[in-house]
Amino acid sequence: MSSRLHIYNTISKQTEEFQPIDPPFVGMYLCGPTVYGDPHLGHSRGAVMMDILFRYLMHLEYKVRYVRNITDVGHLLNDADEGEDKIGKIAKANKVEPMEVAQQYTNAYHQALQKMNILPPSIEPIASGHIIEQIEMIEEILANGFAYESNGSVYFDVLKYAETNDYGALSGRKLEDLIAGAGEERRALEGQEEKKNPNDFALWKKATPEHIMKWNSPWSVGFPGWHIECSAMSGKYLGKQFDIHAGGMDLLFPHHESEIAQSTACNHTNPAKYWMHNNMITINGQKMAKSLNNGVLIEELFSGNHHLLEQAYSPMTLRFFLLQAHYRSTLDFSNEALQAAEKGFQRLMNAAGKTDSLTTANSSDMDIQSWVDKLYEQVNNDLATPQVIATLFEAAKWINEIDAKKLKISHTDKDLLHTTYHTFVFSILGLVAEEAENNEALDGVMQMVLDIRKTAKENKDWTTADKIRDGLKEAGIEVMDGKEGSNYKLS
RNA sequence: GAUAGGAUGGCUGAGUGGUCUAAAGCAGCAGACUGCAAAUCUGUUAUUCAGGAGUUCGAAUCUCCUUCCUGUCUCCA
Secondary structure: OOOOOOOEEOOOOOEEEEOOOOOOEEEEEOOOOEOOOOOEEHHHOOOOHHHHHHHHHHHOOOEEEEOOEEEEEOOOOOOOOOOOOOOHHHHHHHOHHHHHHHHHHHHHHHHHHHOOOOOOOOEHHHOHHHHHHHHHHHHHHHOOOOOEEOOOEEOOHHHHHHHHHHOOOOOOOOOHHHHHHOOOOOOOOOOHHOOOOOOOEEEEEOOOOOOOOOOOOOOEEEEEEEOOHHHHHHHHOOOEEEEEEEHHHHHHHOOOOOOOOHHHHOOOOOOOOHHHHHHEEEOOEOOOOOHHHHOOOOHHHHHOOOOOOOOOOHHHHHHHHHHHHOOOOOOEEEEEHEEEEEHHHHHHHHHHHHHHHHHOEOOOOOOHHHHHHHHHHHEEEEEOOHHHHHHHHHHHHHHHHHOOOOOEHHHHHHHHHHHHHHHHHHOOOOOOOOOOOOOOHHHHHHHHHHHHHHHHHHHOHHHHHHHHHHHHHHEEEEEEEOOOOOEEEEE
């Protein structure tokens, strides 16, 4: 491999060569979900992007520690109903324990990602399990003079911080603009009057009496602010400075900007060397939003049970679909696009099944080594998975043509093609073949039905043969005729 | 209003100064296979990159203007 891994760093707005702080170790952190609802399509994108990076870094033989958190506390509600913890609100409504709600949605998140063959992270810390670490960090920030206590709550002093640091460096915001825009269309959040400045954000919030998720602290019985958990947990498991911090673009401001400020105020350093952000998805060209009634849960995509979906799409179809677009581009979901991905994925996998059994010759009609180099160049170029897939399709075509005896390949090249194709498809892109679930009873029935049809075909009784074929199709079973007899699949 | 990212064929989407008369997948069309289909395989399909002006020997790629889309501005992947 001649090229080296480069990734786009949001901080520098440039694609930079990836150089770990302390090779061969790599620490990476992804802002995980807030577990107050079932995972939707948006959640799948960042998880897949980081999964590719995780897999590829391991392929490059780095020793990777991948931390992806679960947020189960601390997010204030924005609705008129006061600042109450989201998890706590749902819990009270359903008369269950907050931890039960968090667990339910954490399980749902895990299940969805597992179906998509996303590797579990090395560590998955939970915010409510790190209250002490968060309190300690807040104390340090207070001691360093970058925060103040107000009525039992603690706020980060953005103006004070900005005197010696660049608040807005990551998101391209200027503090003057933030302050200027502060007056008019700001939402009415409770506790604003406690702040010195509207841009200050909470490190610790004093809980109202009806608030059920709360902890003791030096300042009040309350709960931590939104941003501090990621800073505390990434610091605990990856160190004061680690390699990669990732998340959706929507987290750029204020979440990541504030993380940088907190960590800098506490540890005097930007926590991460590389900041990566995946772009958003749209549905039929529109943003996904509750108000537009077009939000799609990952499970709804898998079941097809949604008014915008014409059919169910498999987990691998979703994974392949996401990888066909670059992670920094917006990606539009539509039935047409998903159906295209489904077919394309099948094609890629069909070829994968043939690589090992190709007939070899004395020489090759194609240059396999430069094809291999191209794949590495592309994945090294900021994880250009769409290009990697295109290059794999190039090989899929060769594989089919070799299979049809239109091209020839040497034994050495065949081995290289086989190994590389499989490495990229399975190990790096993380795709897996989706076998239709085996059902012995159905197999038995189908065996018999196809046998009857075979007899009909032998007797040139096309009416019966076609009746069986059409009837099965109606029932969701597709008959596939081949040279060596007929087969079927569930459609 | 501020700020970040976009607009490429019927669809999804690569490509960021010359090898671009624009990758790949899907759909369409033609062929192979088939009793006919489906599936599979092969071939083919954008003189053009939102619109306009400019820089350059050369622009999808750089600059400016216009239009539209998406994220964010203290809940969001």
